[in-house]
Amino acid sequence: MKRVVITGAGTINALGKNVPETLEAMREGRCGIGALEFQDVERLSIRIGGQVKDYDPEEKFNRQQISLYDRFTQFTLLAAQEAISQSGLTFTGELAAQSGVVLGTAGGGVSTWDDNYRSVYEDGKNRVHPFVVPKLMNNAAASHVSMAYNLKGPSFTVSTACASSNHAMAQAFQMVRSGMSPVMIAGGSESMLCFGGVKAWEGLRVMSRDACRPFSANRNGMVQGEGAGVFVFEDFEHAKSRGAEILAEVVGFAMTSDAADIVMPSKQGAARAIKGALRDAKLNGSEVGYINAHGTGTAANDRTESAAVADVFGAHADKLMISSTKSMHGHLIGGTGAVELLACIMALRDGVVAPTIGYEEPDPDCALDVVPNEAREANVSVALSNAFAFGGLNAVLALRKV
Amino acid sequence: MTVKDRIVEIIAEQAVLDVSDVTMDSTLEDLGIDSLGLVESIFAIEEAFDIQVPFNANDPTESDFDISSVASIIKAVEDLVKAQS
Known part of the structure; x- marks a missing residue:
């Protein structure tokens, strides 16, 4: 059994566009939850969420990429870039052949479903963009990470609702621990903050209209967020031999x-x-x-x-x-x-x-x-x-x- | 704008080229447009002219829609636009 360490971390979420910003917000106890901003929000009874604000995809991706990347994929790629760049790894040869990416998502490209349902049902259009399927599929984010970083080993997406990321990271952990892969990229992302995504959650009546107050006696429900977290899980000996900085050990x-x-x-x-x-x-x-x-x-x-x-x-x-x-x-x-x-x-x-x-x-x-x-x-x-x-x-x- | 100009514009945008680089005898392959680029171009053509293009990506050569060159695409679209009116 190999020891497994984390040698890179990346994120984008309502608290920050990267890990340092996010940790600073957590240290300061800052709240990233606020008024939701998207089309038809006035038709929702739940209008708050942990939305990624001041985010312009065109600053990060070109037109062709945006036509293929749903928001959950965009978030994943930004987090993966931060994590893999921190790890200092480049994937070539045998390392590339054995390394992969396991990510969690519950909904995949929810806003792609939403935009295109709106277009055909509400606007009465009879055709949709040809990339709707490759954009919305749950494995799109994992696949784009594999393509961007030349990861040719085991890659897939885990979907277990609110446990998706933990199940995904558990899979990656097992693969590195067993010696199957020296490095695995793991984590997850979600972006359901669109009209249809929040409307569906409203139906369950478990959402709070004012704040998320865990463990407090006056708590009144959950508040949705969006974003991604991605980590580099690496065999300890592999990390040590190349002098990598180790953030923590997964035990x-x-x-x-x-x-x-x-x-x-x-x-x-x-x-x-x-x-x-x-x-x-x-x-x-x-x-x-x-x-x-x-x-x-x-x-x-x-x-x-x-x-x-x-x-x-x-x-x-x-x-x-x-x-x-x-x-x-x-x-x-x-x-x-x-x-x-x-x-x-x-x-x-x-x-x-x-x-x-x-x-x-x-x-x-x-x-x-x-x-x-x-x-x-x-x-x-x-x-x-x-x-x-x-x-x-x-x-x-x-x-x-x- | 003529059908020809509009199609050259769509193909140029897809190929990330200047419209002057899109000649009548170029094939989509010459212009660097791959299979995903092709379906995206056809989508753009359908949107621009409000027509249905009979194209099946499984077997492009068997489709009624001739995509062998820029000129053949223009001809096919002109026919579809005419048939529609």
Whole structure:
């Protein structure tokens, strides 16, 4: 078994256009959630989100690229560029042949579906642009990353709703750990902030109209975000031999299925995933200093997640810190675990734990140290990242300071 | 603008060339337009003239729409526009 380290990180999300901007916002507890801006927003009852603002695709891509890149692909390519450039890797020969990219997304090119449905249904047009299919397909982002960086090994897309990125990173981790690939690019992206995307979520009645307040007694739902997070997972020996800078080590993961309900979370399913990740990483629960919570800000998730953490960690549950950065960047659905992994890396590497902002009132059902409203300095040597998806699919990653 | 001028403009834009570089006897291949560029050009032609171009990318030579040169494309579009009116 190989040790697996992270040697590059990249992102774009409502908090920043790259990793340094995003981490600064997390340190300062800044909120990236605001009024949504897109066509027909006035017909929505939910009008807030963690939208990437001041973003002009034409500054980043040429006309031909834009005709093929949905917004979720654009975000992925920008994050991949930051991550791979930080790693210093170029993919040629045998390295290229064995390296690949595994990304998560729940919806893929949602705004491409939306724009073209609008065009044929509402505007009555009878033809659409020939690239609609290659633009909207869920694997478009992974494929474009493979083409841009000459990654010729295993590449695919994982779609497990809100756990997509964690499942994707878990796959990449396994591939590097098993020796199958020396380097894997992993993460995920999502961009559902368009009329049809938000309208669909409205239907479930789990969205907040004012703020995402995870673990707070007065929380009233989730707020959607958008963006991407991409990482370079590399065999430790490979990274060491080329003198690469190591951001953190990925030490374990677990995935479980509730096999119970299509939307309601299960304490047992979540607890089994957390416990499984500790077992896989050969960790004692007491070593865990920080958990990046799934923490959606819904009544059900936060209560269930808190109970699962209390069950797994026992007395240590009161000593560890657990925060939900969704309060700042919103819920990036299939991309969320990737952006949230940045908070784990910041805790391990910089000794700064990102806060749960918007926290106003303690909830006895979520009686954990949720790092309310202000970031905290702490020496964290092990961090977990939780993701518990609709459909009862759970994936937890364990990281260690290097 | 004539059908010819409009088509030359569409093809030039697709090929990222000046309209003066698009000659009547050029093939799309000469101009560096690949299969995706071809379907995009046909889409642009359909939009510009509000016509349906009978073209199947599975077997371009079997289509009624002759794409062997710029001149043949212009001729085919002129016929379609005429048939429409």
